[in-house]
Amino acid sequence: MPSPRHRLDALLQRINTATRAAGRSDHVSLLAVSKTQSADAIRALAGAGQQAFGENYVQEAIAKQAALHDLTLQWHLIGHLQSNKAREAAQHFDWVHSVDRASVIDALARHRPDTRAPLNLLIQVNIDAEDSKSGCRPEAIDELAARIAQHGTLCLRGLMAIPTPEHHPQQRADSFSRMQKAFVALRSTYSSIDTLSMGMSADFEQAISYGATMVRIGTALFGPRE
Ligand SMILES: *Cc1c(COP(=O)(O)O)cnc(C)c1O
Numbered sequence: 001m002p003s004p005r006h007r008l009d010a011l012l013q014r015i016n017t018a019t020r021a022a023g024r025s026d027h028v029s030l031l032a033v034s035k036t037q038s039a040d041a042i043r044a045l046a047g048a049g050q051q052a053f054g055e056n057y058v059q060e061a062i063a064k065q066a067a068l069h070d071l072t073l074q075w076h077l078i079g080h081l082q083s084n085k086a087r088e089a090a091q092h093f094d095w096v097h098s099v100d101r102a103s104v105i106d107a108l109a110r111h112r113p114d115t116r117a118p119l120n121l122l123i124q125v126n127i128d129a130e131d132s133k134s135g136c137r138p139e140a141i142d143e144l145a146a147r148i149a150q151h152g153t154l155c156l157r158g159l160m161a162i163p164t165p166e167h168h169p170q171q172r173a174d175s176f177s178r179m180q181k182a183f184v185a186l187r188s189t190y191s192s193i194d195t196l197s198m199g200m201s202a203d204f205e206q207a208i209s210y211g212a213t214m215v216r217i218g219t220a221l222f223g224p225r226e
Contacts, residue, residue: 001223004041004044004045004047004048005047005048005049007220007221007222008045008048008049008050008221009048011030011217011220011221012030014204014205015028015030015204015208015215018204018205018208018209019208021205021209022208022209024208026213027213028208028212028213028214028215029052029213029214029215030050030052030214030215030217031052031053031054031076031078031197031214031215031216031217032045032050032052032053032054032217032218032221032222033053033054033055033056033078033200033216033217033218033221033222034053034054034055034064034218034222035054035055035056035057035060035079035218035225036225036226037218037222037225038064039063039064039067039068041222042064042068042073043068043071045221045222046068046071046073051072051073051074052073052074052076053073053074053075053076054076054077054078054097054216054218055075055076055077055078055079056077056078056079056080057079058077058081058085058088058089058092059088061075061077061092061093062088062092065092074094074095075092075093075094075095076093076094076095076096076097077089077093077095077096077097077098078097078098078160078216079098080098080134081096081098081099081104083103083104083107086104086107086108086111087107087111089108089111090107090108090109090110090111090112090113090119090153091111091112091113093119094117094119094120095119095120095121095122095157096108096119096120096121096122097122097124097160097197097216098122098124098134098135098160099121099122099123099124099144099148100123100124100126100134100135100136100144101136101144102143102144102147105121105144105147105148105151105154106147106151108121108153108154109151109153109154112153112154113153114152114153117155118152118153118154118155119153119154119155120155120157120195121148121154121155121156121157122157122158122159122160122195122197123136123141123144123145123148123156123158123159123160124136124159124160124161124162125137125138125141125159125160125161125179125182126161127161127163127175127178127179128163128164128167128175130164133162135161135162138178138182141159141182141186142186142189145186145189145190149190155192156190156192156193157192157193157194157195158183158186158187158193158194158195158196158197158213159179159182159183159186159195159196159197160196160197160198161175161179161197161198162198162200163175163176163198163203165202169203169206172203172206173206173210176198176206176207176209176210176211176212177210179196179198179210179211180196180210180211183196183211184211194213195213195214196211196212196213196214197212197213197214197215197216198210198212198215198216199212199215199216199217200215200216200217200218200219201217201218201219201220201221204217204220
């Protein structure tokens with residue numbers, strides 16, 4: 001297995017190549033998805049220069065944050081957020097990607113300490129209308145965005161989606177394209193919007209060609225999960 005630094009450099013190279021191939025001159029940021037990975041594995045990647053980490057479960061993240069408190073890292077919650085975890089999420093994360101309903105917005109706003117920078121939020125969109133998935137309907141984006149904008153302890157940064165993994169590349173392209181349109185529309189209304197979070201190990205190059213500004217990558221960086 002190549003070293004963490006080698007894997008990180010190789011992945012950043014692929015991201016850059018895909019960004020240039022898409023004719024883009026802006027920057028695509030890497031969120032290292034560290035669910036199920038140890039605090040030591042995160043520390044090794046942090047030593048190679050990676051600062052932003054994504055976790056799916058609040059308790060798992062809090063335990064790793066405690067083990068890594070000597071490092072300055074940026075923590076993103078990317079998993080489904082249950083209302084009874086909103087208080088801890090608001091206190092322990094810098095970003096939440098999985099905001100999909102008004103009750104969660106209000107709970108995050110209430111519990112974000114106003115001594116801290118505003119909590120950065122992405123609205124998760126259920127872009128393929130899957131029954132089992134979290135995420136809002138595309139028609140609900142505007143209403144949720146307006147609600148986030150009412151709270152001084154929150155900052156609306158953009159949108160997130162997980163297209164159906166089983167779809168063929170052409171169907172996935174259609175999902176990414178609809179996300180890109182929704183993102184551009186929202187950005188024309190709110191000046192704080194700069195982030196379109198989409199693309200994982202298997203499809204990040206395609207996501208970048210449809211305007212992703214942040215890719216969430218686990219397997220291609222850490223190797224397969226247990
Ligand atoms: C696990 C996960 C990822 C990363 O998936 P890989 O295929 O390992 O890159 C990205 N986003 C979310 C929401 C995830 O749950």
